[in-house]
Amino acid sequence: MMSGAKKQAANIDVRMFEDVSVLRRKWQAALRPGEVLARYEDVMLGSLGRLADHMMLLKRDHGAFAVSRTGRYAQKWLGDERWDIPIEALPPDCVTALTEAAGNAIANSRPYLATAHSMRDGMVRTYDVLALPTFSRWGGTLVGAYVNERGAQYNLLDAIFSTTDGGVIALSTIRDATSGPSDFQIVHHNQAVAKLLNLADRSLQWQRLSTFEHPLGSEVVIEQLKAAVAKNQGSQFEIESDDRNLQLGVTVFADILSLVISDVTPLKRREASFRLLFDSNPIPMWVFDLETMAFLKVNDAAVQHYGYARETFLQMKVHEIWPKDEWVSYTRLLQDIDKTCQSDRHWRHVKADGSEVCVLAYGRRLTLDHREGYLVAVVDITERRKAEARIAHMAHHDGLTDLANRALHQARLRDALEAGHALGERVAILCIDLDLFKNVNDSLGHHMGDHLLQKVADRLRSQVRGNDLAARLGGDEFAIMLAADTSPKEASDIAVRLIQALSVPYEIDGHQVVIGASIGIALSPGDGTSSEELMRNADMALYRAKQDGRGVHRFFEREMDHQAQQRREMETDLRRALAHGEFELHYQPVVDIASESISGFEALLRWRHPDKGMISPAEFIPVAEDIGLIGPLGEWVLREGCKEAANWPSEVRIAINLSPLQFRSRNLVQVVVSALANSGLPPKRLELEITESVFLAETEANIAILHQLRELGVSISLDDFGTGYSSLSYLRSFPFDKIKIDRSFVKDLAKRSDCVAIVRAISGLGRSLNITTTAEGVETTDQLDWLRAEGCNEVQGFLFSAARPAAEIEQLLLRFGAWESRAA
Numbered sequence: 001m002m003s004g005a006k007k008q009a010a011n012i013d014v015r016m017f018e019d020v021s022v023l024r025r026k027w028q029a030a031l032r033p034g035e036v037l038a039r040y041e042d043v044m045l046g047s048l049g050r051l052a053d054h055m056m057l058l059k060r061d062h063g064a065f066a067v068s069r070t071g072r073y074a075q076k077w078l079g080d081e082r083w084d085i086p087i088e089a090l091p092p093d094c095v096t097a098l099t100e101a102a103g104n105a106i107a108n109s110r111p112y113l114a115t116a117h118s119m120r121d122g123m124v125r126t127y128d129v130l131a132l133p134t135f136s137r138w139g140g141t142l143v144g145a146y147v148n149e150r151g152a153q154y155n156l157l158d159a160i161f162s163t164t165d166g167g168v169i170a171l172s173t174i175r176d177a178t179s180g181p182s183d184f185q186i187v188h189h190n191q192a193v194a195k196l197l198n199l200a201d202r203s204l205q206w207q208r209l210s211t212f213e214h215p216l217g218s219e220v221v222i223e224q225l226k227a228a229v230a231k232n233q234g235s236q237f238e239i240e241s242d243d244r245n246l247q248l249g250v251t252v253f254a255d256i257l258s259l260v261i262s263d264v265t266p267l268k269r270r271e272a273s274f275r276l277l278f279d280s281n282p283i284p285m286w287v288f289d290l291e292t293m294a295f296l297k298v299n300d301a302a303v304q305h306y307g308y309a310r311e312t313f314l315q316m317k318v319h320e321i322w323p324k325d326e327w328v329s330y331t332r333l334l335q336d337i338d339k340t341c342q343s344d345r346h347w348r349h350v351k352a353d354g355s356e357v358c359v360l361a362y363g364r365r366l367t368l369d370h371r372e373g374y375l376v377a378v379v380d381i382t383e384r385r386k387a388e389a390r391i392a393h394m395a396h397h398d399g400l401t402d403l404a405n406r407a408l409h410q411a412r413l414r415d416a417l418e419a420g421h422a423l424g425e426r427v428a429i430l431c432i433d434l435d436l437f438k439n440v441n442d443s444l445g446h447h448m449g450d451h452l453l454q455k456v457a458d459r460l461r462s463q464v465r466g467n468d469l470a471a472r473l474g475g476d477e478f479a480i481m482l483a484a485d486t487s488p489k490e491a492s493d494i495a496v497r498l499i500q501a502l503s504v505p506y507e508i509d510g511h512q513v514v515i516g517a518s519i520g521i522a523l524s525p526g527d528g529t530s531s532e533e534l535m536r537n538a539d540m541a542l543y544r545a546k547q548d549g550r551g552v553h554r555f556f557e558r559e560m561d562h563q564a565q566q567r568r569e570m571e572t573d574l575r576r577a578l579a580h581g582e583f584e585l586h587y588q589p590v591v592d593i594a595s596e597s598i599s600g601f602e603a604l605l606r607w608r609h610p611d612k613g614m615i616s617p618a619e620f621i622p623v624a625e626d627i628g629l630i631g632p633l634g635e636w637v638l639r640e641g642c643k644e645a646a647n648w649p650s651e652v653r654i655a656i657n658l659s660p661l662q663f664r665s666r667n668l669v670q671v672v673v674s675a676l677a678n679s680g681l682p683p684k685r686l687e688l689e690i691t692e693s694v695f696l697a698e699t700e701a702n703i704a705i706l707h708q709l710r711e712l713g714v715s716i717s718l719d720d721f722g723t724g725y726s727s728l729s730y731l732r733s734f735p736f737d738k739i740k741i742d743r744s745f746v747k748d749l750a751k752r753s754d755c756v757a758i759v760r761a762i763s764g765l766g767r768s769l770n771i772t773t774t775a776e777g778v779e780t781t782d783q784l785d786w787l788r789a790e791g792c793n794e795v796q797g798f799l800f801s802a803a804r805p806a807a808e809i810e811q812l813l814l815r816f817g818a819w820e821s822r823a824a
């Protein structure tokens, strides 16, 4: 069944449809053959009847239309009863429809039907506008326009409100006797209200709130509405209804109130989740106002981490947790901040106690309490950064002294050389080697050695400035790089200062330790332009400084390069010499002062180089020691010496020198046993000469080896006695059979009383300890007389003979007999 209104609307539509058809037919019928348009008189004049009320005549005037002649209905539609109205004077909705219809009709030379929507008193009406194009005998085109409302009007507000999810209620205020607001009555509402209030089945119309059993009728709501009416001012508040959060927005129109209800449950849940995530998050978080930079919200973790009380925090601005030197840069960063920010940089923050932390910050924009804010979560990476820095530091520094290590030193040197090259500035390298450090390490132990190195490092550190760098290259090798354009004079002054500083006695664990330093200097670009070359040359200069008696500094000279070359050659030649049989032994007689006879021979090694001739052991033994050849070479000497001595008269002994490095091989005893066994030489005819340096390293083990040798029946002599540091204590460490007085004391016997005193003391010592004393380097009879007078037991030296090849031994024995008869 159709409602009355709908039926009426349907009738109107049918009539309108008929009107449009009639007019179209009339226009078609008026079209004469050969003419494009129907004539005005044929269409518009006469026989329009009822339709005349709905008609308008449109003239074209200079391109724009004007309306002349309007029927009554058309006048109402236009809202204007005048004849001749310019089109721009009409309501815009009419203008749009008329222009569209008339324009298209003229363009197509056919009737054209357009639709117009008009808004009148909140009601929307739809009209059909039919334009009939005609031509007039008096010239020009005239358009007859028919207008009629198509269907039922409807209320736009109702239509809009019925399609929204938001609830809208109109309430009228009920006043009491004092004319104050006492209650409210629902006078109108849209469909969404019932759904929002979960009251689908109940009618709300005319419901009084005070009797309305629903949270909407609660006292709280009524009081809020009363207050709004009293103040004539809108308000907004929330209520809960069936697990839903409803937001009520009140607008006051005198005694009528509109209540807009929206469901804010999802929003509330989001807020609750945010609160939960924010408040109890272990990661420090805050929200700050993007405009004022003030903290709006901070979570517990932030309060704890930064050490500010929450109230203090909330009165602060973001920049107050930045270090002052970053205020400008960080403010600039925040100005460019995006909707979200993934921290790709480190931020420095300052805690309440003034300490600084390093953090990563992650953030996003949000609205909090109607303010544009920024939510920030921070991850403190201070410890991680420290650990990273520690690891990076460790990779570039020496663990013991904390000085730069070789890698960092090389890298910095390369950089300095590059910069120096660009600027035309010199870079100096000072290679430093500690004199006598090995002694300390060996005699006082590694622990003391380490302490000493640390103190050395401290002194070096205190001597370097600016871009200069002190480094430990390993062991007791250090280097200083002087990066600022350094002259040779400056480098030399610094080297002198360094040697002085390092030579001041060290106080370590109650011991006073004295060491020195030797320094080699190389300067770029003259002594090298690459780090490798410069270091190699500084090292060569250092080698020279050590050769020159230590405690001095030397600059690199091209000649050193030559010497280094020679040394390399010697190393190569030495490796070959043993296999090629280039070594031989010479023997120097040892004379017994009392019996004035040869008691033995000292075997002294000789190297007959195929090109260079005879090379002194003083030159090649240290090299053989350095390249590890001393083991096989020493073994060869022992075998060869014992074999030779086995041919001598039975009372003549042989003395053989042992390098301290031979003790390292651990098979020394075995080698001696084998040499004796192979030669058949009785052990008592073999003397092994050692220097006190045997006691400097692995003392216990070496003393044990000495005891084993002695148990074989071999004698042990202490060579070069008096030249070392603590010889007397070594005499206690091992029961030596012989002490050899160094030739430096013998040399000046006749001239220097201190030498006499030393020789006297050593001889006395030997006597009281029952140790034979042998004086070396006796060249004059004067010296011999002094030695005899001081009670020395044996002598050897050029006075009797230099070391001679084995073939001359027999002759020597004979010749000695001759000397013996001449001396008598």
Ligand SMILES: Nc1nc2c(ncn2[C@@H]2O[C@@H]3COP(=O)(O)O[C@H]4[C@@H](O)[C@H](n5cnc6c(=O)[nH]c(N)nc65)O[C@@H]4COP(=O)(O)O[C@H]3[C@H]2O)c(=O)[nH]1
Binding pocket: 588, 603, 604, 605, 616, 617, 618, 621, 634, 637, 657, 658, 659, 719, 720, 743, 776, 777, 778, 779, 796, 797, 798, 799, 802, 803
């Ligand atoms: N000015 C002067 N010198 C005299 C006199 N009498 C002897 N000499 C020299 O003094 C050195 C004595 O040997 P050294 O103190 O054991 O000192 C030796 C010894 O430490 C080492 N050496 C020699 N042969 C061997 C060896 O077979 N093994 C080891 N490990 N070292 C050896 O080489 C050093 C030097 O040996 P050489 O050049 O042969 O030098 C020998 C000898 O030629 C003299 O009256 N005046």
